[in-house]
Amino acid sequence: MAGYFQAVPPQPVESxxxxxxFGAISLGGGIAPDGHTEVAADLPVSERFPNIGSRVDGAGMxxxxxxxxxxxxxxxxxxxxxxxxxxxxxxGGYPEKVERQLNSFQAExxxxxxxxxxxxxxDVAGLRAILASGRIACVTYAGHxxxxxxxxISHMVCCVAFTDSWVCILDNNYVxxxxxxxxxxxxxxxRWREGGGGWAFYWTAPPPPPPPFN
Amino acid sequence: xxxLLLALGLLIALPAxxxxxxxxxxxxxxxxxxxxxxxxxxxxxxxxxxxxxxxLVNRVPQDPCEPPVPPPHAGRSLxxxxxxxGVLSGQVIPGYRSGGVQAGDGVLNDGSNVRLTIFxxxxxxxxxxxxxxxxxxxxxxxxxxxxQVIPPDHWAARCGFQTSPAHPTIYxxxxxxxxxxxxxxxxGAPALFAALRRVRPDYQPTNDPDGRxxxxxxxxxxxxxxVLAGLGLLALIVLIPSxxxx
Numbered sequence: 219m220a221g222y223f224q225a226v227p228p229q230p231v232e233s234x235x236x237x238x239x240f241g242a243i244s245l246g247g248g249i250a251p252d253g254h255t256e257v258a259a260d261l262p263v264s265e266r267f268p269n270i271g272s273r274v275d276g277a278g279m280x281x282x283x284x285x286x287x288x289x290x291x292x293x294x295x296x297x298x299x300x301x302x303x304x305x306x307x308x309x310g311g312y313p314e315k316v317e318r319q320l321n322s323f324q325a326e327x328x329x330x331x332x333x334x335x336x337x338x339x340x341d342v343a344g345l346r347a348i349l350a351s352g353r354i355a356c357v358t359y360a361g362h363x364x365x366x367x368x369x370x371i372s373h374m375v376c377c378v379a380f381t382d383s384w385v386c387i388l389d390n391n392y393v394x395x396x397x398x399x400x401x402x403x404x405x406x407x408x409r410w411r412e413g414g415g416g417w418a419f420y421w422t423a424p425p426p427p428p429p430p431f432n
Numbered sequence: 433x434x435x436l437l438l439a440l441g442l443l444i445a446l447p448a449x450x451x452x453x454x455x456x457x458x459x460x461x462x463x464x465x466x467x468x469x470x471x472x473x474x475x476x477x478x479x480x481x482x483x484x485x486x487x488l489v490n491r492v493p494q495d496p497c498e499p500p501v502p503p504p505h506a507g508r509s510l511x512x513x514x515x516x517x518g519v520l521s522g523q524v525i526p527g528y529r530s531g532g533v534q535a536g537d538g539v540l541n542d543g544s545n546v547r548l549t550i551f552x553x554x555x556x557x558x559x560x561x562x563x564x565x566x567x568x569x570x571x572x573x574x575x576x577x578x579x580q581v582i583p584p585d586h587w588a589a590r591c592g593f594q595t596s597p598a599h600p601t602i603y604x605x606x607x608x609x610x611x612x613x614x615x616x617x618x619x620g621a622p623a624l625f626a627a628l629r630r631v632r633p634d635y636q637p638t639n640d641p642d643g644r645x646x647x648x649x650x651x652x653x654x655x656x657x658x659v660l661a662g663l664g665l666l667a668l669i670v671l672i673p674s675x676x677x678x
Contacts, residue, residue, distance in 0.1 A: 244456065278517035293582065337529075347540045
């Protein structure tokens with residue numbers, strides 16, 4: 219049994235970045251494995267909800283699930299029910315369809331909340347700026363992280379942190395309190411760009427106020 | 433002296449007790465397993481196929497037992513067959529951009545804004561927000577102020593804010609969350625703005641300095657009588673020879 223773990227990454231050493239030490243994509247809560255980096259968007263578990271299939275064709279609704287969770291974070295409560303409204307149509311999402319559905323839904327609800335979306339796999343600065351402002355970025359994600367997925371997938375998730383050292387995603391297939399996925403930016407970016415991705419979406423409304431202290 | 437040395441010798445270095453909570457990790461090189469770490473110490477492994485946890489002692493698996501922290505996939509198998517969760521990748525066109533506001537318009541530059549939050553039912557909060565928006569003094573600082581209305585029973589109000597359904601509560605915070613002002617009533621927008629000025633006297637956008645120096649600015653500078661007098665005095669000091677005392 220002594221050689222049982224030879225395939226496991228080496229034991230932690232005294233120096234080096236967390237990712238160098240562990241080389242892992244990990245699951246956790248609102249604080250990174252380094253013990254101090256926090257998510258920029260700490261959406262309560264009560265406001266998270268899982269992905270479903272469209273009631274018309276069963277196709278996944280990850281795009282609108284992510285977008286509605288982002289709306290809840292940014293206090294756009296009149297948009298509650300957006301995902302389920304869209305699920306009454308054929309599933310699957312892409313940018314033009316998102317724009318069309320959002321315009322139709324907002325017309326019904328008499329709202330006009332602004333949003334921005336782009337498909338630009340090199341616009342990392344734009345992605346980081348969203349998180350730096352405290353907003354959620356809805357991003358494409360290709361999986362194969364051995365945490366939630368063995369294989370490549372076509373998926374959209376919520377990015378809730380993006381720093382120099384850490385990216386954290388809230389996956390609408392796993393919405394538990396400690397099911398956030400933490401990884402290095404170097405692990406996240408290829409998964410964001412893979413398969414013609416590099417798609418990002420955000421609501422322009424401001425995030426909620428930070429917790430008070432004095 | 434010996435007592436002093438003894439006292440100095442009694443250095444008690446309490447080790448940092450910041451042991452990290454157990455956390456699960458996965459490795460691409462070991463699919464089908466999750467590994468449990470406590471800090472940087474590997475303490476267990478979980479087999480996703482058999483749903484069996486084994487503690488590890490010196491990296492040797494022990495008899496199965498309940499894990500100290502439930503693994504995230506306990507009782508569930510990793511999804512394998514379904515690979516598309518709702519993104520029609522073939523219709524995601526590189527270079528696409530849309531939205532009511534273009535990135536770069538300054539929408540994402542509000543991270544340094546002062547936060548003014550009205551905790552009240554939406555209709556009452558909306559009235560207060562309208563009064564604030566109508567005050568010219570607030571209009572002057574609108575670009576640096578984020579104003580929101582949040583009902584007292586909203587999840588965002590339960591993050592440490594002291595609110596009540598019986599009355600509006602107004603918070604003014606720095607971007608990091610530090611509370612600059614709080615009031616548990618509504619006495620009008622002018623009073624609130626006066627409070628804002630008291631806690632942020634620097635909040636005068638008309639005084640924002642323009643860091644650029646133009647030739648016109650330099651001309652204005654040298655036309656200033658005080659500046660001219662100062663330059664004249666400096667010249668006198670430099671040009672008048674000093675007396676040497678024999």
